[in-house]
Amino acid sequence: MADDALPKNLRQKPQLHRDWIDPHALGIVRALQRKGHKTYLVGGCVRDLILGHEPKDFDIATSAFPNEVRRVIPHSYVIGKRFRLVLVKRDSEQYEVATFRRDLKEDESREELNIEGDNLFGTPEEDAQRRDFTINGLFYDPVEDRLIDYCEAGPDLEDRWIRMIGDPWARLKEDPIRILRAIRLAHKLDFSLVPELRQAIQETASDLSLTVLPRRREEFLKILRLKDPSLCFLELYDLGILQQISPQLHQLLSDSEKGERFLHSLSQIHSFPLDSQNPVELFGHLLYSVVRASLDPEASQQFHSKEILEHPELAPLMREQMGLFKHEQSLIAKALHMEPLLKKRADFEKRGERRKMALLTAEGFPLALGLAQKDYLLSPSDMHFWLQNYWSAQPQIEEKRELEKSQRRPRRPRRRKTKDKAPIEQ
Numbered sequence: 001m002a003d004d005a006l007p008k009n010l011r012q013k014p015q016l017h018r019d020w021i022d023p024h025a026l027g028i029v030r031a032l033q034r035k036g037h038k039t040y041l042v043g044g045c046v047r048d049l050i051l052g053h054e055p056k057d058f059d060i061a062t063s064a065f066p067n068e069v070r071r072v073i074p075h076s077y078v079i080g081k082r083f084r085l086v087l088v089k090r091d092s093e094q095y096e097v098a099t100f101r102r103d104l105k106e107d108e109s110r111e112e113l114n115i116e117g118d119n120l121f122g123t124p125e126e127d128a129q130r131r132d133f134t135i136n137g138l139f140y141d142p143v144e145d146r147l148i149d150y151c152e153a154g155p156d157l158e159d160r161w162i163r164m165i166g167d168p169w170a171r172l173k174e175d176p177i178r179i180l181r182a183i184r185l186a187h188k189l190d191f192s193l194v195p196e197l198r199q200a201i202q203e204t205a206s207d208l209s210l211t212v213l214p215r216r217r218e219e220f221l222k223i224l225r226l227k228d229p230s231l232c233f234l235e236l237y238d239l240g241i242l243q244q245i246s247p248q249l250h251q252l253l254s255d256s257e258k259g260e261r262f263l264h265s266l267s268q269i270h271s272f273p274l275d276s277q278n279p280v281e282l283f284g285h286l287l288y289s290v291v292r293a294s295l296d297p298e299a300s301q302q303f304h305s306k307e308i309l310e311h312p313e314l315a316p317l318m319r320e321q322m323g324l325f326k327h328e329q330s331l332i333a334k335a336l337h338m339e340p341l342l343k344k345r346a347d348f349e350k351r352g353e354r355r356k357m358a359l360l361t362a363e364g365f366p367l368a369l370g371l372a373q374k375d376y377l378l379s380p381s382d383m384h385f386w387l388q389n390y391w392s393a394q395p396q397i398e399e400k401r402e403l404e405k406s407q408r409r410p411r412r413p414r415r416r417k418t419k420d421k422a423p424i425e426q
Helices: 023-034 044-050 066-072 124-130 153-159 168-174 177-189 195-210 213-224 229-238 247-254 256-267 279-295 305-310 314-321 326-343 345-350 353-360 365-374 380-392 394-407
Strands: 039-042 059-062 076-079 085-090 093-099 138-141 146-149
Touching (some): 023 039, 023 093, 039 044, 066 076, 066 093, 124 138, 168 177, 168 195, 177 213, 213 229, 247 256, 247 314, 279 365, 305 314, 305 326, 314 326, 345 380, 353 380, 353 394, 380 394
Antiparallel strands (some): 076 085, 138 146
């Protein structure tokens, strides 16, 4: 029997075939096509299936306008103002359906066309040309089993190149966050940057300092989710990018001994249990790697939370360069403070029940336990002891969470000014 004929669960690996398409996404495409709208799967899901990777999500592009999609697809909602799209809810999953876009022509203006934000609709080919990299500009029609390539992505996929659509200097100037996306994507897929793009990245790196911190934060989190983020950070250093967006990490990597310790520690980030969707755990392991590389290589010191939050190296890294929220900084500082306490099992066993619970129910305890595991700080017997005590304390932890939740003061609604205009009906 040919591999094509095998059901999905018997195939060796994912491939660009209808059997590997999420059934809800396929249903959305079919429903819109039946109403006469060109509708395709687009971007990363198409790329990943071609490369034999299972997609994380399935994005859909269509010729239907947002309100037309909403009328055709049940349980769908138009969201966004700058970039209007439709969110479709199916079970616990969500699917984004975007209308094909195009850029303004030279003889056009937004005022004349009465366009707000990025909502100028176009054709599939015009939409593909607006995307960032050739390998992200592919469309796939799962109904007709047809791949559509307007950007000549085929050779780049075969040769494993990351290539910008259009002039790389202009596209990076247009949105400097593409610098981080290009390097992250290269490491995620084990591809290389084409020389032209690599040169453009080096020459436009300073523009990254003009981007807003929340967008850089999201890219850092995605980098930390890579199988080995240390290689990506090393390339960011080599290309002069860290100097622009994280002077602390640039300085750390400039010291060969400290840099080697940092990269080794960071390369082990996924060697132990880790919730990669939890920013606190990802940033916590990054900060831990900085501490072990620069401040406490032997794990012999105990830092107080306040010391960490006010440290001249760690504070700007957390607040201004990584964009950690205050509660994330506080939780990580507590975890770094608690980690050495886990070596003192005998002291813990002498404590009264109340003091034991104070440690076990502390917010940073699970992260501290993960860091201790990474430090090989505890024997298997001691690790089992702490895990057993932590799971035994779950009822008290839940009770504490519920109490804290009930004690949070609800926000008072803003008073509406009498001179406010009435909302425009849509």
